[in-house]
Amino acid sequence: MERWGDGKTRSFNLTQRSAPIALSYLFLYLCHVNLQENRPLTHWLPVSREELDKRGWDEVDVIIVTGDAYVDHHSFGHAVMGRIAEREGFRVAILPQPNWRDDLRDFRKLGKPRLFFGVTAGCMDSMVNHYTANRRLRSDDAYTPGGVSGFRPDYATVVYTGILKKMYPDVPVILGGIEASMRRLTHYDYWSDSLKPDILTWSGADMLVFGMGEKPLVQLLQRMASGAAVNTIHDIEQTAFRIPAGQSLAEPETTTTLMLPSHEECMEDKKAFARHFRIFEEQSNRWQGARLIEPVGDHQVVVNPPNAPLSESEADAAFDLPYTRYPHPRYNKRGQIPAFEMIRHSVNLHRGCFGGCAFCAISAHQGKFVVSRSEASIMNEVSAIAGDPGFKGHISDMGGPSANMYRMKGIDTEKCKKCSRASCIFPTICRNLNTDHHPLTALYRKALLVKGVKRITIGSGIRYDLLTGRTAAEDKLWGLNEYLQQVIRHHVSGRLKVAPEHSSQHVLQIMRKPHYRTFTEFQKRFDEINRANDMRQQLIPYFISSHPGSRLEDMAELACETMQQGFRLEQVQDFTPTPMTLATAMYYTGFDPYTLKPVYVARTREDKTSQQKFFFWYKPENRPWLSATLKKMGRPDLMARLRLSGKKS
Numbered sequence: 179m180e181r182w183g184d185g186k187t188r189s190f191n192l193t194q195r196s197a198p199i200a201l202s203y204l205f206l207y208l209c210h211v212n213l214q215e216n217r218p219l220t221h222w223l224p225v226s227r228e229e230l231d232k233r234g235w236d237e238v239d240v241i242i243v244t245g246d247a248y249v250d251h252h253s254f255g256h257a258v259m260g261r262i263a264e265r266e267g268f269r270v271a272i273l274p275q276p277n278w279r280d281d282l283r284d285f286r287k288l289g290k291p292r293l294f295f296g297v298t299a300g301c302m303d304s305m306v307n308h309y310t311a312n313r314r315l316r317s318d319d320a321y322t323p324g325g326v327s328g329f330r331p332d333y334a335t336v337v338y339t340g341i342l343k344k345m346y347p348d349v350p351v352i353l354g355g356i357e358a359s360m361r362r363l364t365h366y367d368y369w370s371d372s373l374k375p376d377i378l379t380w381s382g383a384d385m386l387v388f389g390m391g392e393k394p395l396v397q398l399l400q401r402m403a404s405g406a407a408v409n410t411i412h413d414i415e416q417t418a419f420r421i422p423a424g425q426s427l428a429e430p431e432t433t434t435t436l437m438l439p440s441h442e443e444c445m446e447d448k449k450a451f452a453r454h455f456r457i458f459e460e461q462s463n464r465w466q467g468a469r470l471i472e473p474v475g476d477h478q479v480v481v482n483p484p485n486a487p488l489s490e491s492e493a494d495a496a497f498d499l500p501y502t503r504y505p506h507p508r509y510n511k512r513g514q515i516p517a518f519e520m521i522r523h524s525v526n527l528h529r530g531c532f533g534g535c536a537f538c539a540i541s542a543h544q545g546k547f548v549v550s551r552s553e554a555s556i557m558n559e560v561s562a563i564a565g566d567p568g569f570k571g572h573i574s575d576m577g578g579p580s581a582n583m584y585r586m587k588g589i590d591t592e593k594c595k596k597c598s599r600a601s602c603i604f605p606t607i608c609r610n611l612n613t614d615h616h617p618l619t620a621l622y623r624k625a626l627l628v629k630g631v632k633r634i635t636i637g638s639g640i641r642y643d644l645l646t647g648r649t650a651a652e653d654k655l656w657g658l659n660e661y662l663q664q665v666i667r668h669h670v671s672g673r674l675k676v677a678p679e680h681s682s683q684h685v686l687q688i689m690r691k692p693h694y695r696t697f698t699e700f701q702k703r704f705d706e707i708n709r710a711n712d713m714r715q716q717l718i719p720y721f722i723s724s725h726p727g728s729r730l731e732d733m734a735e736l737a738c739e740t741m742q743q744g745f746r747l748e749q750v751q752d753f754t755p756t757p758m759t760l761a762t763a764m765y766y767t768g769f770d771p772y773t774l775k776p777v778y779v780a781r782t783r784e785d786k787t788s789q790q791k792f793f794f795w796y797k798p799e800n801r802p803w804l805s806a807t808l809k810k811m812g813r814p815d816l817m818a819r820l821r822l823s824g825k826k827s
Contacts, residue, residue: 222250222506224271227287238688239268239403241260243338244355245307245516246300246321247331247509248274248501253521255298255391258693261499262392266399268293274506275322275329276594278337285341290349293402296344297383298355299334301517303756305369308332311724311752312783313369318824323505324513326618332369335361339381350408352385352398359388359543362418362481363458363472364451366766368755373451375441376472376479384408389543390529392496393485397491411490423473433468433483436461444551452771455763459771463546465595470586487547493529494555503562524575524637525556527621531579532586532611533641534601535679536689537725537753540579546602547594547657548578550585553621555781559759564630564762571632576625581638582645582661584618586611600760603643604690613644613652614712615661622664635671642676642700643692666707670715674704675749677720681739682732688764688777689725694739701743718749723789724780725753726764731816733792734808735762741795750793752786796819 224230225248228236229618240263244256247417252258256272263270271291276284300307300321308316310551318325331337335357355377361377378386385408387394394416397526412419412427421427429435436457444451454472462465467483488496492766503522505515528550531540556576563569588594593610602608623636645658653659666674678697680686686693697719704717719740723733740747755762764770764777780786788807808814 179390187691202470205291208665217502217507218326219507221502222248223257223264224288225274225506225508227289230271230288235269237269237272237289238261238291239293240270240296240399240408241273241585242270242277242296243273243285243287243342244298244300245304245334245338246628247323247329248272248506249515249518250311250506251505251518252257252497252499252501252519253526254301256300257501258499259296259354259391259395259498261501262395262496263399265499266396268399268403272506278331278341280707282341282345285345289687290346291400294350294352294384294408295488296352296354297335297338297342297358298353299357300330300355303357303360304330304332304334305367306754306756309369311754312786319515320515322516323509323517323549327515333357333603335377335383336381339570339827343382350385350402351381351797352408353377353381353383353386354388354391354395356539356543358386360539362386362388362446363438363470363479364454364474365757366451366755366762367757368762368765373441373445375474376418378418378479379441379474379477384419387409387416388418388481389416389484389545390488390549391416392488392492407753412480413482415482415485418479420474420479423476423478425478426762427480430469430483433466436470438470438472441475442473448767449769449774452763452767452774455758455772457762458758459542459600460598463600464598467545484545487530487545488549490550490552493549493551497526497551497555503566520574523566523569523573524577525559525563525573525625526578526756527551527556527576527584528578531583532602533580534599534604534690536764537722537756537762539756539759541600542758546600548583553617553624556621557624560625560628560631561585565627569630571630573625573631573634575637576622576634577636577638577640579638580641581636582618582640584621588612601690603641604692605687607644613656613658615644616657617759619657619664622669626668634669636665636669636674637671639675639677640665641669643696646696646703662703663707666704666715667711673716673718675718676700679720679722680728680732681736682728685725688727688770689722689761698743719745719747720749721793723750723752723793725784726761726779727776728753728780728789729778730792730807731811731813732790733789734804734811734813734816734820737792737795737804739817741820742822746796747793750790752790786825807822 217227220232229497242256242260244342250257260272262272271288319327322329335353339351358377363376365374367374393416397414438457439450441456443455469483470481472479507519528548530548534541588610589612590610602611644661648658679689679691681694701717708715755765767780768776768779770777779788794800808817
């Protein structure tokens with residue numbers, strides 16, 4: 179999967195790649211297999227009884243169960259959590275992609291952990307991993323060797339927990355990962371078209387660590403190792419747990435407690451769910467949010483506030499752990515893991531995103547406040563990549579959720595602590611936001627000087643609205659043109675991908691995306707820099723169809739705009755409602771949670787297919803339908819702009 183600055187994932191299939199690229203991947207795969215075979219198994223966290231025996235362990239403290247294959251790299255949450263537990267002196271094992279269909283022997287082979295099972299669906303929500311926007315089953319899985327599907331169940335977190343609770347009823351189960359994180363309260367589930375309760379209630383697990391879990395994990399390990407029972411631990415930030423209805427908790431020292439509409443109220447009244455979501459989002463975007471309590475049947479779910487953003491040194495500590503940076507050798511005969519191959523020669527500079535896009539889960543999971551690594555930590559990783567036997571000189575990405583947010587934060591932190599804005603750049607760029615691009619430009623230049631590095635491209639997408647519409651003084655102060663020149667001249671692989679998402683202003687308002695003229699201005703600058711340097715690179719825009727607020731007429735306008743700009747769209751996506759995003763709340767309720775005003779939603783497959791057809795206005799088979807549709811809409815002006823004849827199909 180590819181992740182861009184909008185927080186969405188785009189599928190790819192290695193079988194669709196050209197033969198030269200496929201051969202290149204094969205070469206890389208053989209290189210890392212060779213390197214793996216020359217390393218002892220003890221360099222990885224154990225995944226089998228044999229590996230426990232090699233270490234002389236008869237028991238482990240923690241077993242992490244994951245829906246992904248075990249890749250010992252900081253881009254994979256199970257590896258990060260496992261290495262952190264190891265750093266703290268605990269014995270930890272990984273149980274990757276256990277077979278949940280047979281006699282469940284996989285769940286027995288590592289024995290019973292002393293402290294707890296940690297359960298995660300993996301790097302993606304299992305339902306997003308399995309199904310398309312049309313609810314069609316995907317044929318591949320980027321997080322499995324060979325890209326083979328079928329190695330994790332639907333609702334993996336719930337299934338794994340149910341098995342563990344039956345087999346080991348006395349062992350606590352702690353949930354983590356994005357599936358659990360974004361289902362921590364009542365949420366709409368697109369695949370069942372229903373409201374689901376919080377995942378603790380649904381699964382029967384004992385506790386949930388949401389978001390980036392380094393800090394709460396360490397505290398939890400220490401408390402449980404000292405003898406504390408998991409059902410007595412109620413004060414660790416960034417955790418959620420259940421208590422009986424009517425049980426009171428001591429008020430937190432640094433924040434307040436807010437009661438949410440109950441699960442039952444949300445089930446009965448969509449406006450109650452809209453209010454529920456608004457409170458959740460507002461508190462998730464605060465530096466110090468409130469503790470949230472949601473009544474569910476005969477108990478209450480308590481969600482403690484998130485931790486304050488990690489410091490630079492704390493971020494480095496997570497990225498600099500002794501990862502092997504490779505998949506476990508057990509997969510050597512099963513083929514490459516596409517998600518690993520995608521990030522193998524890339525560098526993650528930061529976490530978090532202050533964009534606040536309505537369809538994106540990043541801020542609710544990683545946080546609105548950007549947490550950046552130090553230059554030293556990053557350069558050490560660049561050097562490590564350059565030393566990889568399979569490295570051919572090309573670093574495929576140096577970015578994050580959005581590539582150009584490195585080291586950006588509030589100028590006055592105290593103002594940030596009082597702020598509740600969902601986005602620091604929408605509807606306008608906050609005056610308190612430091613948008614200095616100089617550190618990032620300097621970092622790219624330094625990385626290019628590392629021996630063995632020939633090229634660096636930016637694959638994670640950039641926020642062009644940070645670069646356009648600024649004054650000359652701002653441009654100079656923040657190094658905006660210098661950054662853009664550096665990127666376009668040296669870090670584009672022929673095509674630069676950006677995400678305007680739509681052209682209609684009222685849809686963009688709902689999306690929390692900038693006016694379309696921001697994109698057209700960026701396109702103009704992109705073309706000017708290319709011409710000045712005798713380059714012929716392409717700008718590839720991403721768009722979304724069927725997003726709440728988008729009607730057929732809006733898609734027709736988008737078709738006209740992109741046609742005028744000379745685009746024949748390839749990179750498009752139908753809106754998929756994923757748990758606990760603003761756009762998903764709108765999709766389910768039909769209301770804007772902040773105003774409770776109605777929002778148009780394209781719900782049926784026919785509606786969605788119709789909107790997508792406007793992306794491909796240039797295909798001959800679509801044009802009779804487009805002509806008939808626009809004629810029915812009474813829009814001869816749009817027919818003329820799309821050069822349609824007006825003949826009926």
